[in-house]
Amino acid sequence: MxxxxxxxxxxxxxxxxxxxxxxxxxxxxxxxxxxxxxxxxxxxxxxxxxxxxxxxxxxxxxxxxxxxxxxxxxxxxxxxxxxxxxxxxxxxxxxEPAIKPAALQSQSKSIGILATRGTLSSRLFHSTSEIHAKGIKVIEREGVGLVPLIEQGKIDSKEVRSLLRIYLKPMLDEHIDFLVLGCTHYPYLIPVLEELLPEHVTIIDSxxxxxxxxxxxxxxxxxxxxxxxxxxxxxxxxxxxxxxxxxxxxxxxxxxxxxxxx
Missing domain, CATH: 3.40.50.1860 (Rossmann fold)
Structure with a gap:
């Protein structure tokens, strides 16, 4: 083997x-x-x-x-x-989205998760959140439209930036200090995310x-x-x-x- x-x-x-x-x-x-x-x-x-x-x-x-x-x-x-x-x-x-390390390290007790609908709605995701994110405010956002844009090679585009601003705003309003990427396409957006996020927000992928x-x-x-x-x-x-x-x-x-x- x-x-x-x-x-x-x-x-x-x-x-x-x-x-x-x-x-x-x-x-x-x-x-x-x-x-x-x-x-x-x-x-x-x-x-x-x-x-x-x-x-x-x-x-x-x-x-x-x-x-x-x-x-x-x-x-x-x-x-x-x-x-x-x-x-x-x-x-x-x-x-699986790296909820556990984000929850353990969060100082603000507020973390964001950007993922697809299929992940956020799954039984496994909810059981993982319940186990590892007790006492943590988890702000979930579905990254509608991001995967098709990445598949088209439009990673550093106005469309991507516009969508990310929409998805990140409610997370930032809740003072997240960790952003968990719950889709393997999303690490390709890290350079753009780092431009849009405050320096104190740590991005985690799996x-x-x-x-x-x-x-x-x-x-x-x-x-x-x-x-x-x-x-x-x-x-x-x-x-x-x-x-x-x-x-x-x-x-x-x-x-x-x-x-x-x-």
């Missing part, structure tokens, strides 16, 4: 923020990334639709021989990972925690790749590969992107 790749999927390009964290922590692990951009955003779909898409994506990666699956999508994790774990016997690493958990699971099973050769990185998308290539342009390793019909 140690020579097999790690599989990663998302509803588009957003999960590449998770891939970058994994590649940094596990530089000798081959990876296969699947971007289901044709069906983005998952956050506006029903739970049943999200489950079916997640099953399809997982099967694609398992057919490629992946030893572990990272569900690099908050919405897919909160809605589908229980079904994936029941059906498949490979380890599944999910993504990338590093997911990478550490992935490494821990592989170590526990004895599945880490012992080779010190350069890893192979494959990316698949079902739309024009330009935007995916654009978000990977700062990556200092070689990789391949293929456009498929799936």
């Amino acid at each position: 140690h020579n097999k790749p790690i599989g990663i999927f998302d509803s588009g390009i957003g999960g590449t923020s998770i891939w970058k964290a994994i590649q940094k922590v596990l530089p000798h692990e081959d990876t296969i990334y699947l971007a289901d951009s044709k069906n983005a955003p998952y956050g506006e779909k029903s739970s049943e639709q999200i489950i079916q898409l997640s099953l399809k994506n997982t099967q694609f990666l398992l057919d490629k021989g992946c030893k572990l699956i990272v569900v690099a999508c908050n919405t897919a994790t909160t809605n589908a990972i229980a079904y994936l774990r029941e059906r498949y016997h490979v380890p599944m690493i999910g993504i 990338g590093e925690a997911v990478a550490r958990q992935t490494k821990a699971v592989l170590e526990g099973k004895g599945w880490l790749n012992p080779s010190e050769r350069l890893a192979q990185y494959q990316f698949f998308t079902n739309v024009d590969a330009k935007v995916l290539n654009d978000v990977l342009k700062d990556v200092a390793v070689s990789y391949g992107v293929r456009q498929l019909d799936f």
Whole structure:
């Protein structure tokens, strides 16, 4: 198993923020990334639709021989990972909004969460909030329209800035000191968010925690790749590969992107 790749999927390009964290922590692990951009955003779909898409994506990666699956999508994790774990016997690493570290560190006892409707409305999200955010004011905002703009490559655009100002205002009115990003697309907005937020507000995403958990699971099973050769990185998308290539342009390793019909 140690020579097999790690599989990663998302509803588009957003999960590449998770891939970058994994590649940094596990530089000798081959990876296969699947971007289901044709069906983005998952956050506006029903739970049943999200489950079916997640099953399809997982099967694609398992057919490629992946030893572990990272569900690099908050919405897919909160809605589908229980079904994936029941059906498949490979380890599944999910993504959850980093509510716990934000709640533990907040001095103002007020934190903001920017996420998709599919994440905010899920049972897993609410149970996580109830467990880790007791005594904390949690201001939730659905980032309507952000994922499509990111998928179009309009990350630093007037449209994005306008939407973010709308979503951030009620959080700032409640004096948040942490902003939790509950969608793997949103880390690409951090430079814009840092311009719009006061300096005392800390932005938290799940990338590093997911990478550490992935490494821990592989170590526990004895599945880490012992080779010190350069890893192979494959990316698949079902739309024009330009935007995916654009978000990977700062990556200092070689990789391949293929456009498929799936």
